[in-house]
Amino acid sequence: MHYEHTPTHRPTNRPRTDAYTLDTDASAGWREEYASQGVDHAIATDGGTETRLPAAGDRVRDRDSDDGDELVVVETHADTEARECYLDALDATVADVNGAYDAAAPVVEAAYVADVEETLDGWRSVEDLRDAVSFGALSTYTFPADRLAAAPGGAWR
Numbered sequence: 001m002h003y004e005h006t007p008t009h010r011p012t013n014r015p016r017t018d019a020y021t022l023d024t025d026a027s028a029g030w031r032e033e034y035a036s037q038g039v040d041h042a043i044a045t046d047g048g049t050e051t052r053l054p055a056a057g058d059r060v061r062d063r064d065s066d067d068g069d070e071l072v073v074v075e076t077h078a079d080t081e082a083r084e085c086y087l088d089a090l091d092a093t094v095a096d097v098n099g100a101y102d103a104a105a106p107v108v109e110a111a112y113v114a115d116v117e118e119t120l121d122g123w124r125s126v127e128d129l130r131d132a133v134s135f136g137a138l139s140t141y142t143f144p145a146d147r148l149a150a151a152p153g154g155a156w157r
């Protein structure tokens with residue numbers, strides 16, 4: 001399952017008051033673990049295969065979805081773990097609602113390509129997407145990074 005959330009991304013020490021609540025120590029631990037392996041911004045997926053995080057603008061698919069809908073990455077939060085990304089609408093974290101995935105994985109915001117094309121006919125850049133999100137015209141969904149895969153026919157840039 002994926003869930004829409006309010007795209008508010010700012011660190012806070014107040015528990016569960018924003019769409020994102022960050023624990024910088026936990027995030028730093030994730031980076032150190034992979035840095036020690038010589039991997040920059042990577043996560044372990046598919047039984048330990050190391051894969052680079054998707055970047056803004058990359059086309060992805062949800063590993064849990066059978067419908068084949070493509071998404072486009074709007075933002076990758078390499079310093080925010082799924083267990084620390086709070087979804088106000090669900091009163092839970094991204095990790096809580098994605099139990100089959102790594103709770104320490106970074107989170108990725110993405111929008112369905114069909115929604116993007118319907119909302120922004122002729123969009124050209126990630127900035128167009130971010131503007132539409134900030135004005136409330138486009139919804140994003142937050143996933144643990146290891147739940148996403150490159151869309152068929154396209155690898156991560």
